[in-house]
Amino acid sequence: MSPFRNQRAAALPARLSRSVLLVGASDPSVFPAALASEADSVIFDIEDGLPEAQKAQGRAAVVDALNGGAGAWVRINDITSEHWREDLEALAEAKNLRGLMLAKTEHPDHITRTAMMMPAGTPVIALIESAVGLMNANDIARAPGVFRLAFGVGDFRRDTGASGDPMALAHARSVLVVASRVGLLPGPIDGPSVGAHGEDLAEACRVTQSMGMTGKLTLDPNQADGINTGLAPSEQEIAWARELIDNFETGATGTMDGSYLPRLARARKVSDLAKTYGLWNR
Numbered sequence: 001m002s003p004f005r006n007q008r009a010a011a012l013p014a015r016l017s018r019s020v021l022l023v024g025a026s027d028p029s030v031f032p033a034a035l036a037s038e039a040d041s042v043i044f045d046i047e048d049g050l051p052e053a054q055k056a057q058g059r060a061a062v063v064d065a066l067n068g069g070a071g072a073w074v075r076i077n078d079i080t081s082e083h084w085r086e087d088l089e090a091l092a093e094a095k096n097l098r099g100l101m102l103a104k105t106e107h108p109d110h111i112t113r114t115a116m117m118m119p120a121g122t123p124v125i126a127l128i129e130s131a132v133g134l135m136n137a138n139d140i141a142r143a144p145g146v147f148r149l150a151f152g153v154g155d156f157r158r159d160t161g162a163s164g165d166p167m168a169l170a171h172a173r174s175v176l177v178v179a180s181r182v183g184l185l186p187g188p189i190d191g192p193s194v195g196a197h198g199e200d201l202a203e204a205c206r207v208t209q210s211m212g213m214t215g216k217l218t219l220d221p222n223q224a225d226g227i228n229t230g231l232a233p234s235e236q237e238i239a240w241a242r243e244l245i246d247n248f249e250t251g252a253t254g255t256m257d258g259s260y261l262p263r264l265a266r267a268r269k270v271s272d273l274a275k276t277y278g279l280w281n282r
Contacts, residue, residue: 008278009038009039009040009041009042010071012040012276012277013276014040014041014073014098014099014123014147014148015147015148015186016040016186016214016273016276016277017040017041017189017215018040018214018215018216018227018228018230018231018232018277019038019039019040019041019215019216019218019223019224019225019227019228019231020039020040020041020042020043020150020189020215020216020217020218021034021037021039021041021042021043021217021218021219021221021224022043022045022049022075022192022217022218022219023042023043023044023045023049023072024045024048024049024050025044025045025046025049025050025054025058025059025061025062026049026050026051026054026058028058028061028062028064028065031044031065031070031072033221034221035070035071035072037221037224038221038224038225038228039218039221039224040215040224040228041072041073041098042072042073043072043073043074043075043101044062044065044066044070044072044073044074044075045074045075046058046059046062046074046075046076046077046083046087047075047076047077047078047103048075048103049075055077055083055086056086059083059086059087059090060090062074062091062094063090063091063094066091066094066095066096066097067094067095067096069096070096071096071098072096072097072098073097073098073099073100073101073125074087074091074097074100074101075100075101075102075103075127076088076091076100076101076102076103076114077103078102078103078104078105078110079102079104079110079113079114080104084114085117088114088117088118089117091118092117092118092119097122098123099122099123099124099125099147100114100118100122100123100124100125101124101125101127101150102114102124102125102126102127103127103129103152104127104129104130104133104152104155105126105127105128105129105133105140106130106132106133106136107132107136107139107140108136108139108140108142108143108146109143110126110140110143111124111126111140111143111144111145111146112143112144112145114145115144115145115146116145122145123145123147123148124145124146124147125146125147125148125149125150125189126140126141126143126146126148126149126150127150127151127152128140128149128150128151128152128156128176129152129154129155129156129159130155130156130159130160131156131159131160134156134172134175134176137149137175137176137179138178138179138182138183140179140183141179141180141182141183141185142182142183146183146185147185147186148180148185148186148188148189148215149176149179149180149183149185149188149189150188150189150190150191150215150217151172151173151176151188151189151190151191151213151217152191153169153190153191153192154191154192156169156172156191157169166207170211173188173190173208173211173212173213174211174212176188176213177211177212177213186214186215187212187213187214187215188213188214188215189213189214189215189216189217190207190208190211190213190215190216190217191216191217192216192217192218192219193216193218193223194219194220196223197222197223197226198226201223201226201227201230202226202229202230204216204230205226205227205229205230205231206230208230208231209230209231214231215231216230216231228277232273232274232277232279233270233273233274233277233279237270238270238271238274238279238280240267240270241266241267241268241270241271241274242271242280244263244264244267245264245267245268245271248264
């Protein structure tokens with residue numbers, strides 16, 4: 001396998017990943033295409049993406065891919081599973097592992113125990129998929145080793161009976177956003193919008209962004225570009241930020257009120273994101 005990841009995505013800090021592609025490990029032949037996709041981050045999935053009978057084979061294929069040059073995250077089985085320890089033992093020595101996503105995270109010690117089984121500094125994304133996990137989100141967000149929170153929408157809906165309507169899931173999304181802020185984490189990663197493309201995907205991204213989430217899971221590499229666009233600063237935001245910063249730097253600020261400094265801070269944040277995503281000079 002080529003050691004070269006999509007170069008734009010390889011250079012992007014994981015805390016700023018917008019599109020997060022989950023790739024089932026049952027068919028390793030799809031790994032190269034996933035790694036060459038427009039997804040900001042790629043996660044090899046040895047939990048739901050791997051049938052029970054193929055756990056050992058798929059785990060070994062993922063380790064081989066990582067050792068062969070694939071820079072990726074791995075979603076591992078939850079801490080109550082018999083596979084959790086085997087996953088960690090296999091991945092602890094793997095090269096090019098960017099970090100872990102822990103399925104069905106419900107308590108802060110799930111993160112801490114996972115992190116302790118890995119080399120120091122291995123980041124762990126906590127996938128919140130249940131009512132218990134959601135209620136413990138503040139503590140999970142402050143657990144040693146946690147890197148970012150993610151929303152497992154499908155399992156959360158099955159656990160709670162909630163519909164997929166944005167209003168029905170607004171509280172859960174808001175809790176993860178607030179918890180991330182409390183834990184000084186990057187914005188959380190929203191769940192996937194399976195089968196959505198075009199305007200449907202754009203609308204799903206607007207919901208994600210409006211709630212304060214900054215990333216989105218996907219199972220389809222063809223969604224990556226749409227998610228990247230939907231969760232990046234818009235052309236209008238970039239133009240506004242450029243004008244405000246230019247006026248500040250040239251002294252043409254005009255009358256300043258109490259909102260000026262917060263608006264300038266927001267403009268600089270938009271500027272930094274646009275530069276990171278390669279949008280500022282378009």
